[in-house]
Amino acid sequence: MSINRFTLQLDEIRAAYAAEPNPSLEVRLERIGRIEQMIAANEEKICRVLAADFGNRHPIESRLLEFQMIYQACKHVRKHLKEWLKPQLVATPGFLGSSQAWTQMQSMGVVGIMSPWNYPVQLALVPAIAAFAAGNRVWLKPSERSSRTSGFLATLIQEYFHPSEFCVSVGGTEVAESFAALPFDHLFFTGSAEVGKKVMRAAADHLTSITLELGGKSPAIVDSSANLKDAAASIAYGKLVNSGQTCIAPDYVVIHASDCEVFVQELQNAAQKQFSDPAELTNAIDEHQLARWHHLVQDAVDRGAQVIPLISCADNVELPFTPVALLNVSEDALVMQEEVFGPILPIVTMHDIDSTIRHINDRPKPLALYWFGKNKGVMKRILSETRSGGVTINDTLLHAAVEDLPFGGIGASGMGAYHGKAGFEAFSHRKSVLEVRGFFGLHFLRGTQLARPPYGNGVERLLRWLR
Known part of the structure; x- marks a missing residue:
C-alpha cells in the first residue's frame, strides 16, 4: 500500500472524526462494548490462531494473559469513564476575583497504534479501548510476525467496526514505515527499543505526540530475607509464561552468593512442577526467535557460563528449546547486554545491597523491577534508589494487572503510560480553561x-x- 493510499485513508478517518469530535459517554462505551463482544464471541477461534502462530500455546495462557486483560480494561472503563470525563475545577489566584478555572479532557483525533507479536491481541486492543474511552478514532498496525493472529484480528475488527471508527492495516516493514510516517494526532507503539527509535524519528517529522512501550532488562532481586522457595516459584512463572516472550518478564536474577545454590535448586523444582507438561510451555514465535535463544546460550557458554536445565521431559518428548538458568555469566555475554525475551535466566551474585543498587543503576532503566524479601528497610532503599517503570514486590508481572496503576517505562524502557485512567489521559488533551x-x-x-x-x-x- 503506497503512502498516498495511507494518506487518503487517514483523510477519510479524519473527516469522520470531524463530524463527531466529542462523542457522548454512551457512544464511547458502545464502541468499547463491541470490542468485548468481539473477543467473547471468538475466544476459541482466536486461541487457535494464536497457537498456530506460536506453534504451541495453551488456550488457558491465551485466555488468562490476552482476553482477561481486555475484559478487565473494558470493565474498568465502564465503571469510571463518566467520572474521568467531568471537568476538574482548579484554584485561581486572588487577583482574578470571582473568575473560575478548570481543566476538561478532550479527544485528540485519529490515533495510530502499532502493536507487537508477543501478546498480539491484548497489546492491540487494550490501547484501543483507552483511545475509544478518550473519544478518538483508531487505526491499528499489528505485527507481521504473528501474521495469522493479525490477519484474523483485522477480519474481526472489519466485521464489528466501520473502518472510519477502527481501521486495521496488516503488512510487513514497508507498511509499518509508511504507517509511522503518517501525521496522526497521537502514535502509540509497543515493541523493541530499536524499532521504537525509528518510530519516534518518523513521528518527529509531524511533531506527533507519542507513547513508547518498550522493554529492557528487568531485574528480579532476591534479598537474603526472602523465602527462597516462594521467590523461585514466582520467578519461574514470570520467566516461563509465554516462554519469557513478555516485556516485563524477569530478565535476570540478582541474589546473595550464599543463597545461590539453594535458590537454583528451588528454581528447578518450581519450573518442573509448573511446566512439566510440554503442552503448557509456549513455543518461540518463529525459527528466528528460536535460533536467537540457542545463540544467546552458546555465546554465554563460550564465555564461561554454566547451563542449568530447568525442565526435564519424558524420554519420548523433545522440546524445541529447554528453559535454562545460567551461572557465572560474563558481563560481556550477549545475554547480559540484550533483553532476553525468552526462557533463559542469568543469575548474578552480589554480596551486599549497595552492590545490587549500583549494578542496576549502571544500566539502562528497566521496564519492571521485582524485589523479594521481608526486610522493609532494604525494600525502601530499592524503591527509592533505583529507577524502573514499575515494581512488584514478592511476586512477578502483577503490577501490570492492576488497572489503577499506570503501566509504562522510563528512559530506555519507554515514555508515557497507559492502563486505566492513565490510558484515558494518554489519548486525551487536558484543556485548560479560564472564565474571567x-x-x-x-x-x-x-x-x-x-x-x-x-x-x-x-x-x-x-x-x-x-x-
Whole structure:
C-alpha cells in the first residue's frame, strides 16, 4: 500500500472524526462494548490462531494473559469513564476575583497504534479501548510476525467496526514505515527499543505526540530475607509464561552468593512442577526467535557460563528449546547486554545491597523491577534508589494487572503510560480553561484591566499587592 493510499485513508478517518469530535459517554462505551463482544464471541477461534502462530500455546495462557486483560480494561472503563470525563475545577489566584478555572479532557483525533507479536491481541486492543474511552478514532498496525493472529484480528475488527471508527492495516516493514510516517494526532507503539527509535524519528517529522512501550532488562532481586522457595516459584512463572516472550518478564536474577545454590535448586523444582507438561510451555514465535535463544546460550557458554536445565521431559518428548538458568555469566555475554525475551535466566551474585543498587543503576532503566524479601528497610532503599517503570514486590508481572496503576517505562524502557485512567489521559488533551469574572461582578476590576497601559501608580500598587 503506497503512502498516498495511507494518506487518503487517514483523510477519510479524519473527516469522520470531524463530524463527531466529542462523542457522548454512551457512544464511547458502545464502541468499547463491541470490542468485548468481539473477543467473547471468538475466544476459541482466536486461541487457535494464536497457537498456530506460536506453534504451541495453551488456550488457558491465551485466555488468562490476552482476553482477561481486555475484559478487565473494558470493565474498568465502564465503571469510571463518566467520572474521568467531568471537568476538574482548579484554584485561581486572588487577583482574578470571582473568575473560575478548570481543566476538561478532550479527544485528540485519529490515533495510530502499532502493536507487537508477543501478546498480539491484548497489546492491540487494550490501547484501543483507552483511545475509544478518550473519544478518538483508531487505526491499528499489528505485527507481521504473528501474521495469522493479525490477519484474523483485522477480519474481526472489519466485521464489528466501520473502518472510519477502527481501521486495521496488516503488512510487513514497508507498511509499518509508511504507517509511522503518517501525521496522526497521537502514535502509540509497543515493541523493541530499536524499532521504537525509528518510530519516534518518523513521528518527529509531524511533531506527533507519542507513547513508547518498550522493554529492557528487568531485574528480579532476591534479598537474603526472602523465602527462597516462594521467590523461585514466582520467578519461574514470570520467566516461563509465554516462554519469557513478555516485556516485563524477569530478565535476570540478582541474589546473595550464599543463597545461590539453594535458590537454583528451588528454581528447578518450581519450573518442573509448573511446566512439566510440554503442552503448557509456549513455543518461540518463529525459527528466528528460536535460533536467537540457542545463540544467546552458546555465546554465554563460550564465555564461561554454566547451563542449568530447568525442565526435564519424558524420554519420548523433545522440546524445541529447554528453559535454562545460567551461572557465572560474563558481563560481556550477549545475554547480559540484550533483553532476553525468552526462557533463559542469568543469575548474578552480589554480596551486599549497595552492590545490587549500583549494578542496576549502571544500566539502562528497566521496564519492571521485582524485589523479594521481608526486610522493609532494604525494600525502601530499592524503591527509592533505583529507577524502573514499575515494581512488584514478592511476586512477578502483577503490577501490570492492576488497572489503577499506570503501566509504562522510563528512559530506555519507554515514555508515557497507559492502563486505566492513565490510558484515558494518554489519548486525551487536558484543556485548560479560564472564565474571567470581576470582583463581586464589578466590570472595572475584571481580568487585565488594572494592569493595562498607560502604566502609573495603579500598576505600581498592583505589583506590590501581587508580591
